[in-house]
Amino acid sequence: MDSIIANNSTIHFNANCYNAINKHIKENNFSKIFILVDENTHQFCLASFLEKLETTISLEIIEIESGEINKTIDTCVGVWNTLSDLDADRKSLMINVGGGVITDLGGFVACTFKRGIAYVNVPTTLLSMVDASVGGKTGVDLGHLKNQIGVIDSPDLVLIDTNFLDTLPSNQMRSGLAEMLKHGLISDVNYWNKFSDLSKLSLDDLDELIYESVIIKRNVVTEDPREDGLRKTLNFGHTLGHAIETYFLGNKAKTTLLHGEAIVIGMILASYISTELTNFPKTDRDFIKDLFISYYGKTTIEKADIKPILELLKYDKKNSHGNINFVLLEAIGKPKIDCIVDESIILNAFDYYAN
Ligand code: NAD
Ligand code: ZN
Structure with a gap:
């Protein structure tokens, strides 16, 4: 390498x-x-x-x-x-x-x-x-x-x-893997396809996958070091994911989610929202959900949790002028930044995750 x-x-x-x-x-x-x-x-x-x-x-x-x-x-x-x-x-x-x-x-x-x-x-x-x-x-x-x-x-x-x-520890490995999956979704369908069966992911392949992931992040940050445009794509899954992470951290009744575990949920929700607001195919959306849940499991998010999670979104530092900005996908490898999403669509996304 x-x-x-x-x-x-x-x-x-x-x-x-x-x-x-x-x-x-x-x-x-x-x-x-x-x-x-x-x-x-x-x-x-x-x-x-x-x-x-x-x-x-x-x-x-x-x-x-x-x-x-x-x-x-x-x-x-x-x-x-x-x-x-x-x-x-x-x-x-x-x-x-x-x-x-x-x-x-x-x-x-x-x-x-x-x-x-x-x-x-x-x-x-x-x-x-x-x-x-x-x-x-x-x-x-x-x-x-x-x-x-x-x-x-x-x-x-x-x-x-x-x-x-x-x-x-294996939970820390899974957390890091979430960022690699994100790199595939936002920038490279060929890289993404290498993760199509996470259960068969072997440690022998990991070195090469880490190397490619570093190159993807390097390419994004070199082009946009101060996060004016392209670098925002790295926030895919992070708008809701980060709010969910913070909510679970501050709620004694919940087990803490590692960053990557929360981002995985955020990516499933953002994929759903993408199908509502762009031409992102429902087949890709469902594939992402099934793949992620089969590997990371499903976290119970009750109806009562959603309102406080949405409140936390308002503090997200990536939001500007009071709008909640999402990174969505138009296709795998083709992100769209600065998307404004109505609360009703976010609520539907949580329904989609739960069912
Ligand atoms: P961490 O540094 O807390 O490490 C996780 C745990 O693993 C810790 O308990 C640590 O002691 C332990 N650990 C580390 N290496 C180990 C090893 N080889 N064997 C056994 N245990 C080991 O957390 P992290 O997930 O590595 O990083 C999260 C932090 O990174 C957050 O603060 C986040 O904000 C930051 N971050 C920064 C950037 C950036 O661009 N600068 C990007 C993403 C995340
Ligand atoms: Zn992250």
Whole structure:
């Protein structure tokens, strides 16, 4: 698998990762190296990463607690203080080894510390490999509002070593897979067709599928880095999906849905809405629903849940001027952005999902 250039970063895969990082360290005369992990990536990923790192430069490990709840400015302050206490300077290198929480937060910390130090991202979840690692978005949450504080910046390198996935829990694998399915639906029918039987998906095929997914995301974000047009297509399934995710998170009576699990529901609903408002074929819509439900199961969304979910839509940061904007499909691989959808159609979509 060749390396991929994305904005100012180079993304390397598997064996190439370690040649790239070792060469990068040799060529850049870094003063110190700081590796950011959470307790899980400390346990499961750090040793194998360090084994392949060839350097005599002083190396410090900084650990933060895992989980979205810790993707906050307070955690950043802790990491900034640690960097400062450990004499990090402008020639220091930060290496973020973890899922999207670590790469989003670590990227933000690095590009703000002393007005920006060099950093490398090593995504260790499927979601962070195919989604968070590409596109330059860094940042943290503000209270309950996700990703409110941040900057667009690029790590020097992104190292995608799919061996890290061996220890990733299966629900986290399924969550990441949802973004790959989305990439197929919004941009490439041939790629989408490779997922036509999810039950037969083999880990042997995964490396190639991850590689293709990264290329799809790279192509979208390179064309539209600031989300003026094409990049909005990446929000397919996310308008309702994100509202459902937030609603389930804040409701003690519900089991929490991982991001990708909620996005899968959002994609089924958006496919239904597409058939109502574009020429998207009903056969494709039904195929998507059956495929996703057979693999992810069906989540019970009661009638009483729908109103509060719709309320949450109004806070979606992607909405503008009070309108709820959807990404729909005209065909597989052919998305349509900025679609305004009446509430009655959304209600019908929930009926379609439930029945
Ligand atoms: P995460 O970082 O919370 O990781 C999920 C869990 O897996 C954590 O408990 C983590 O400790 C554990 N883990 C990580 N790697 C592991 C491994 N190899 N083995 C065992 N356990 C491991 O979550 P995520 O799903 O990777 O990322 C979600 C975050 O990414 C969100 O904050 C989201 O906003 C962000 N994100 C950012 C972008 C972007 O463009 N910057 C895009 C998508 C998502
Ligand atoms: Zn997503």
